[in-house]
Amino acid sequence: MSLNITCDGVRRRDFLKVGVLGATGLTFGSFLRMSHGAPQVPGAKAKAAIFINLPGGPTHMDTFDLKPNAPDTHRGEFKPIQTKVSGIEICEHLPLLASTMDKFTILRGVSHSIAAHQLGSEYVNTGNRPLPSLEFPGFAAVASKELGGPRDLPNSVAIPNSAQKAGYLGVQYSPLNTGKTPVQGQSFNVRGIALGNGLTIEDVEKRQGLLKQLDTAFAGYEKNSQLLEGLDRFSQQAYEMITSPRARAAFDISKEKPEVSEKFGKSGFGQSCLLATRLVESGVRFVTISTGGWDTHNDNWNRLKTNLLPPIDQGLSSLLTALSDRGLLETTTVYVTGEFGRTPKINKTAGRDHYPRAMFQLMAGGGIKGGQVLGASDDKGEFPADGKGYSPDNIAASFYHTLGIDHTKEYHTSSGRPVMIVREGQIIPELFA
Known part of the structure; x- marks a missing residue:
């Protein structure tokens, strides 16, 4: 049987084998490690x-x-x-x-x-x-x-x-x-964590309330925007970091x-x-x-x-x-x-x-x-x-x-x-x- 190679360098026979392995619960990563004879190494320790x-x-x-x-x-x-x-x-x-x-x-x-x-x-x-x-x-x-x-x-x-x-x-x-x-x-x-120029936690609380109102008003525009999703995440986390003593102390x-x-x-x-x-x-x-x-x-x-x-x-x-x-x-x-x-x-x-x-x-x-x-x-x-x-x-x-x-x-x-x-x-x- 001829072996066809895809543009990613995977042979068709191997691709089919991956599908079979997937059905048995093994991942593609597991298959790659097995096919290369990769030795087992100690588990992760870093956080x-x-x-x-x-x-x-x-x-x-x-x-x-x-x-x-x-x-x-x-x-x-x-x-x-x-x-x-x-x-x-x-x-x-x-x-x-x-x-x-x-x-x-x-x-x-x-x-x-x-x-x-x-x-x-x-x-x-x-x-x-x-x-x-x-x-x-x-x-x-x-x-x-x-x-x-x-x-x-x-x-x-x-x-x-x-x-x-x-x-x-x-x-x-x-x-x-x-x-x-x-x-x-x-x-x-x-910038974005430290409070400066006379800004207080109360000021931040008020601005966060306004942002929530704006987010509700414009929520429909965010559904398909990865950029807006990221900016929204940054806005929420920035608020939590500014009001966190642990973040400022770190x-x-x-x-x-x-x-x-x-x-x-x-x-x-x-x-x-x-x-x-x-x-x-x-x-x-x-x-x-x-x-x-x-x-x-x-x-x-x-x-x-x-x-x-x-x-x-x-x-x-x-x-x-x-x-x-x-x-x-x-x-x-x-x-x-x-x-x-x-x-x-x-x-x-x-x-x-x-x-x-x-x-x-x-x-x-x-x-x-x-x-x-x-x-x-x-x-x-x-x-x-x-x-x-x-x-x-x-x-x-x-x-x-x-x-x-x-x-x-x-x-x-x-x-x-x-x-x-x-x-x-x-x-x-x-x-x-």
Whole structure:
């Protein structure tokens, strides 16, 4: 019997088999895992996630995947140092992260083929290769839809903003963007949550009553509008957050003891990590932190050691330690990535250029085993040592798994098109304890 392949790459015989399995109670996701021989992995442990985005593309060769024996054309200026875990070395300008190596996993040899900032960012922020015909939802939108959260807190917060989009899920699953980063020791006011300019709770109550009257008058216009549905949700939740002491307190980093705040440092990134800790502790399900400047086409080593690495070292190590100390690391997944790595070969302006063929990512918490390195790049840092490496799809599938989200689950676009959350990904069993 001939086998016909659909445009999605599914053979007709397999499609019929999926139908039979569905009748017996097995899902399409279960069938995919069975057909690929995927091993079982430990169940989800995370209730929340912190996604740290490093836009611009950080170099793997000068951070978490140094090659001290590579030729001068590739090696770079920094030396490796030993971490807390025997046999694992990282950059000398990351001493605090070296001391907390037992709390996170380094993924080396992560590889894809998109060297453009926007498209590469879309790939690593969704786990799906971009398509011109479809805008995939980012991690935050999927987590918001699947995990929900308390009514008086936003499901998802982005500090100061996020490259992730709600995509075909609709604006109601977009994050609350703070629009700025917090400052050490100062109360952090977020538009839409903090009361200002003499506004009182009574004023808000009156305005909410008026909005309810308007909603009743214009309800008929909302039935088929995804945008209006999202805006209505935002309006209701904004009211609940404004009148919630818990929500306002969650954003107020000035309530932290000075000795705690100082550990995170004075940088915007460090204080964003402190804010993320408070938000997760308060019940927010998903927090995104973005800190850019990693597009180091020139003056790479000076920019790294002076401006870029110190805040990451202090902020991220303090985040992992604080989550651990507060009993939150096991139930909070931390995921750190840029959109790609940078060229192993040094360019003529003492920099490195876009390079998606080899990069690093970091993961921690949520049942992920700390103190390990998974994968490897070759001796020049040019390609995955095994020729394949880890794809953003597989890492996304693993990330969702920590949160108890089945990455093979299907959603439907506004036109009714069925789309899996991550179309090509498989869970990486080695990540988990």
